[in-house]
Amino acid sequence: MQVHQQTSEHSDAIDLMVNMGPQHPSTHGVFRLVIWVDGERIVRVEPHIGYLHRGSEKICESEQYNQIVTLFDRLDYVGNLNNELAFCLAVEKLTETVVPERAEYIRVILCELNRIASHMLFYGVYGLDAGATTPMLYGFRERERVQELFESVTGARMMHNYIRIGGVKEDVPADFEKNVRKLLDDLKQGVEECDSLLSQNEMFLARTKGVGVISGDEALDYGVTGPALRASGVVEDVRVTDPYSIYERFDFGIPVGSMGDCWDRYFVRVEEMRESIKIIEQALSELPKGEISAKVRRIVRPPAGDVFIRTESPRGDLGVYIVSDGSDKPYRVKVRPPSFANLQALEYMLKDTYIADAVLVLGSIDIIMGEVDR
């Protein structure tokens, strides 16, 4: 056994260096965390990323704009539609395309459903991180329902390629409204079930309260966004503070925590699912008839220039920066993935915690490696 000969400051014990990942069941993908432990206590951590690097941004430069949408599907593979939306919004802003109302509403409905599906996945996996097996099945059951709807609308369960530049691929099926309403009823009940199963569980509270605390100022300094930032008490949601698409039309709530610990990060997401349901209900009742796509040329050639757009993906502030040289392919595409920035705060959050906490803190940031490594 290889023992790391480094003595920590506060004791004469020898630290043990262990590799958590890239093949560890609770690193949510291929993330590697090198941990120096003194017994059970973490002395130092060193995150390593890059195991899933596919060069997505570089590939974008050799693809036509329409083809890039599928690449964005594969960044955050749990919140696909939100990623597609971010890219399409950027190109639409560059080409000054006006998207038809119906398409906007369909986009919002699907993106919010996607947010619920993503948070449900988080809920299930977080339960598993904490050692409870049942939440995973509950979370996945609800997510499966959402994905069934996605399949009926887009034809694919995960890599949808449904939101296109100027609108959406095709109109929703005839029974879309009915299906979504039924789905919402199921989801409402599902969220309540999930909430009552785990949120106030005495042991879960003991495990997550006061663990991995990060203050609002620190979180902002690290560039943390999304639910992780809101859990620290900062009111920042791109859907409200810098609205895109048609989000300024809806009445919904922004859950904001105050402790900045794991439980707040967890519960902010549970509340967000409830708020997303409200958005979908409003959007569904206002869903207009009409075109589903603007008149966009088959090969998009935006004028030379650059554009930056930020959207609220399930994980946080997703930014897309595109530089166009006037040709049918972008000169440069830069993605600002929320998971990547949130992951930076991990080292800070893991100060003075236990090995078991490392798993929970990492889980509470809800990283998707496809997005971190791109």
Next chain:
Amino acid sequence: MILADIIYLFLKASLLLSFILVVVLVLTLAERKALARIQQRKGPNRVGFKGFLQPFADALKLLTKEDILPSSANKRIFWIAPLAVFLPGFLIWVTIPMAQEVVLSNLDMGLFYITAISVLSVMGLLMAGWGSANKWAMIGGLRAAGQLISYEIPFIMAILSIAILAQSFNLKEIVDDQGTWPFALKQPLGLFIFLTAGLAELGRTPFDIHHAESEVVGGPFVEYSGAHWSVFYLAEYMNTFTVAVLTVILFLGGWQSPAMPFTGTLQMIVSLIWFLSKTTLVIWLIFWIRGTYPRLRIDQLMSFGWKILVPASFINIFLTASVLYYGLGEWVITIISLLLILATFYFIRRGSLSKTKQDTVRVIRADDIRAQLSSGAEG
């Protein structure tokens, strides 16, 4: 003569082993089915009728898998460890009675023997952790050692108060002593301590810290595969059964039933059925807990053990002994224990509630934020 004795003993032991194996096979399936029910799915339903042959398929798969020896492992310790975990658990069964005459050897010091032997299995877990030459396995092994040794104390103390009550270490006499009232009614606190410490001894949820999949990747078992791995799980399920059986014997009146109109062989069979159904109830409780709770952290586990269970078990012994010494009615123990349990729960809950159950997350209406933003922009 001696040879015949040896053969007879050997036969009895083999019978016991095969009984245990069958029980383990049934338990693996039962657990998967029970968990599936809790989790709203069907569980294994492909192999055989409704999946009833699934355990055999599992066993076959495990036995035919390659046994991998890590290159830097300590070979001898690595191979012996599964046996060192399995044997103590199996040896306990020598003295466990299942019905009036169904027992391999009715030891007078049965309880003492059980407590003495059951501690040994921690050796095997440590050996597995050390021999694997894997850091996660080592951490898991150390966790197991800490956990098992701490919870051994309340476990033994709870058993001891039963011995005081029954005035015997003999398991059969303990069961006979519960003819009218099972000890669960006289020792509610003891039952609570015994079950909690028993779960920790087993390393089952919420105390499955030493082989936590999401933390130490299976703990001491991480490097094992195939048959050797299956021996660990054989031991785990066997121990689950043992704890359930001990709970039934010590607290739920063993094979005692409200009425027994039969005699002879029929009586034995019926009491065996009673015994096994009571055991099933306890096992179901254990599965139920597994389907519901998350895992504790190691420091929380330790503080729960040393700050709550150990004092509670000492109080329980003191209570039982003094009530018996002063010749008070045994119902006094019941009432005081129940009060103690309630008080403990009340204080745990109040203590944790004041710390945790605040509304730390509030929902701010989007319109409020918008209004604030626009006024900020104007001003």
